[in-house]
Amino acid sequence: MKLALENLESRLKNTLAPVYLVAGDEPLQREEAADAIRAAARARGHADREVLFAERGFDWNQLNSAGANLSLFASKRILEVRLPTGKPGDDGAQALIAYAKDPAPDMLLLVISAKLDRGGGRWAVALEQAGALVSIWPIDIKNLPGWIGRRMQKLGLIPTPEAVALIAGRVEGNLLAAAQEVEKLLLLHGPGPVDVAAAREAVADSARYDPYALVDAALEGNPRRAAHILKGLEEEGAEPTFILWALTREIRSLTGVAWDIRGGLPLQRALASVWEKRRALVQKALGRHHHQDWHKLLALAAHTDRVLKGQAAGRPWDELLNLSVSLADHQRPM
Secondary structure, X not given: OEOOHHHHHHHHHXXXXXXXXXXXXXXXXXXXXXXXXXXXXXXXXXXEEEEEEOOOOOOOHHXXXXXXXXXOOOOEEEEEEXXXXXXXXXXHXXXXXXXXXXXXXXXXXXXXXXXXXXXXXXXXXXXXXXXXXXXXXXXXXXXXXXXXXXXXXXXXXEEOHHHHHHHHHHHOOOHHHHHHHHHHHHXXXXXXXXXXXXXXXXXXXXXXXXXXXXXXXXXXXOHHHHHHHHHHHXXXXXXXXXXHHHHHXXXXXXXXXXXXXXXXXXXXXXXXXXXXXXXXXXXXXXXXXXXXXXXXXXXXXXXXXXXXXXOOOOOHHHHHHHHHHHHHOOOOOO
8 A cells, every 4th residue: 555654653553564665765754754664563572673785786585584584582573675776676576576475474574765766666566565655755845844843743842834934944955954953942942832033043043153063073083173163152152952962862873883883784784874965974983983982972971961960060061072072083982
């Protein structure tokens, strides 16, 4: 069946299909749809997850093998196949069609694909008939305010139309940036009404220094610039809690990537979930730190959080500086 993205979560509450094909070129919506499916599967006992990257030269026999092998740790599993080109080739098409005819019991197949050309062919139809096809379409400028408004309401924010319009104008069609601005508003103001003044304060273009620029400087490996931006944020009266959130969010994401690589996943595959424009920055940061260092950085972020909350001794801005420089520095954090 064809399943509209906006109906996915409500459908997942009632039933879980054995096969899902999530296809489209908009990364934020595609990954959030996949996250929702994985969460629904875990809630129904699918505790194990295996990921296959169907790139050039991929052996599609792995699909049959994964379906046939029993998990040592759980009776239900998620088999995730990432198809970055949206074209599995003849062998892949045949393997997917064969699987769709007889899905493995106690296993959910989740295929995450780029945009399908002309419907994707027989293999996409077979997956759709065996379960569900969730097509991801870009949000155009006309519909962006509605998307932002619904996202805010889902998080407990009640925006005025003027507040939504201000955010839409700031992000210029970038859904990831829009999502970040909404999260910033929630963090700074909490749930409840949001007027244009509150939105303007949170996303002000006039700010000389930007917490996201701080994160980028740290990932780039430029501790001097990171320290300079942080000092500017302090002088402008920026909210330390949001700065810590931005740093911790990036560190937590890179911790997962680093440990995927440690587990044997090739670098480019481990970076598949990272926004393409940020992969170069992320790769630089991964190259500077050992996989164990990321857990030390998370511990440092947790300590900084306690200082910000008054639960540990220290000056919040000094702790933020230590965390930023530790992420940026070529030497490993202590």
